[in-house]
Amino acid sequence: MSDTAPRGVRLVIALAGRRNAGKSSLINALCGQDIAIVSEHPGTTTDPVAKHYELLPFGPVTFYDTAGLDDEGELGTLRIEATRKVLWRADVAVIVVGSEGITNAERDIASRIRELDIPCVVAFNKRDLRGPSEADAAWCAQNGLTAVEVSAREGLGVDALKTALIDAIPAEMREEPMLCADLVTPGQWVTCVVPIDLSAPKGRLILPQVQVLRDILDADATGIVVKEHDLAASLDNMKDAPALVITDSQVVDAVAATVPESVPLTTFSTLFARYKGDLASLVAGAQAIDALKDGDTVLVAEACSHHAMDDDIGRVKIPAWMKRYTGKDLHFEIYAGHDFPEDLERFALCIHCGACMLNRREMLRRIRECQRRGVPVTNYGVAISKLQGVLARIIRPLGME
Structure with a gap:
């Protein structure tokens, strides 16, 4: 196993559940190392804990151990919000169920994950103390959720859970992307x-x-x-x-x-829109340029930080072209880094860089996050071709009209 694979090439698998369901013990069992602190005291995990792992035969992943989604108090609210941020970025989620079985808390977690359109596996932990009831198994079946019985303490069912996680990986993450x-x-x-x-x-x-x-x-x-x-x-x-x-x-x-x-x-x-992301979605996002209104704010997202030149493409040229094309009073905000703004919904459009420094999985995550939150998203090149009136010609060689 290697920890050298870049962040962007790693599939994100988030473990979510109530306090004391055994999430920390389970991530330790999955990775075969004592990564997360384990305690019988509820609320031991306060901030998301990341562990890089080679999930064979798939490849590099990052497991996230998160705070309980039933945490309490002011600090508990902050911990829950941190957990939700991890879920925004997750490719696969694991609902960890403790010895109490399925409760309204697990049902709420599953509903949240379903809203985010994240593939999900249910891990019934602590099988050495209690297995899933018939009602629990029926609920998983009714909701189309793969259920696996595990015991992090005894190391039982861990390989079966790994297999279920690999099976749950979205097809888009398995595809070999094309460049030219x-x-x-x-x-x-x-x-x-x-x-x-x-x-x-x-x-x-x-x-x-x-x-x-x-x-x-x-x-x-x-x-x-x-x-x-x-x-x-x-x-x-x-x-x-x-x-x-x-x-x-x-x-x-x-x-x-x-x-x-x-x-x-x-x-x-x-x-690169095709190679690193979803060309059809980015072309659809470019069409939203025609719907921009006076006062709208456009997010210009860069995957890396760099020294801005006088003719910077994202900070100077694209804003000028867009204002000229639309004739609207638009506002632009530059966001360089790994994560989108927390208040993404306030943007009328996101224009992303070409993502040469991101892996396809990371770019797909960003596109999916925009779509989940109702923000049209495109990239520099697609947007420029739209603004210059040549988009139809540019996408034709790629089988699009």
């Missing part, structure tokens, strides 16, 4: 348009461009890299038209005007 190799065949030519502006790192290309070029080579195709003002000459010098042109979104309008309609055209960021 499926768009070309061996021997074809692909032209990549790469502007060199203030934000371009000196002496190298940015990560999305490098990854796309590597994918082209892995497909046994040939990649040509040009700056936007050299594109026309490059196309004229080619014996045959390229099989695909991929451009930086910031110059998509000029490139679209240069590349013949017969040549497939897309952008690096649009490829």
Whole structure:
């Protein structure tokens, strides 16, 4: 097992339940280590405790031990809120049931998890003291919940719970994402348009461009890299038209005007919208730009922190383009980091970066969180193509109209 896998590549599995249900003992049993403090005193776990683990044969996951959702008092309310934040980010949830069996507390927890559309497994802990009653088993069956009997203390049923967790992992987390190799065949030519502006790192290309070029080579195709003002000459010098042109979104309008309609055209960021997230959802989110009103606040979400340049794409160019396109008095807030604002609902739209520094699971988590809270979400490249009036052409090579 290794703790070196980045946060974004790890599936998040949250353990939730009442105080003293045995969540801490169970996470210790799952990981085979004493990670969480175990005590008979209710409320021992005050803040979420994370443990990285290699859940084979799936891969890296993070288990979260959380405070009891029946905690009391002012501090208890804060602990419950911290638990709910973990649930926002969870890919799979485990409802841990203690020796008292299913109560209204577990039913409330299950309802909350169902609202978040999180796959869920019920772990009847302390089977050495009491197994699930017929009524408990019937309730799980009626609600479509997989139930597993375990004893964290005795180590019974732990492997069965791991199997149930793997079975519950969403299909989207198992898929091998595509970048661009499926768009070309061996021997074809692909032209990549790469502007060199203030934000371009000196002496190298940015990560999305490098990854796309590597994918082209892995497909046994040939990649040509040009700056936007050299594109026309490059196309004229080619014996045959390229099989695909991929451009930086910031110059998509000029490139679209240069590349013949017969040549497939897309952008690096649009490829990453498919590779790192859910392209259909991000395209649908871009359409929400047309519904923006005066006074609306737009969230510009960046996955990493960086020094902002005078022509920064997220902080300068996109806001200017959006104001010009909509003609509305819009407000923009930049949020750089791992988590979204707690008050996400107050935003009329979220425009996310290309997520080159995030794994697909983390980006899907962010898209899902926006959808759960009723906030349209798109990404930089898709939004720019919409603002420049070329979105339909840009998504066509990816099988969308």
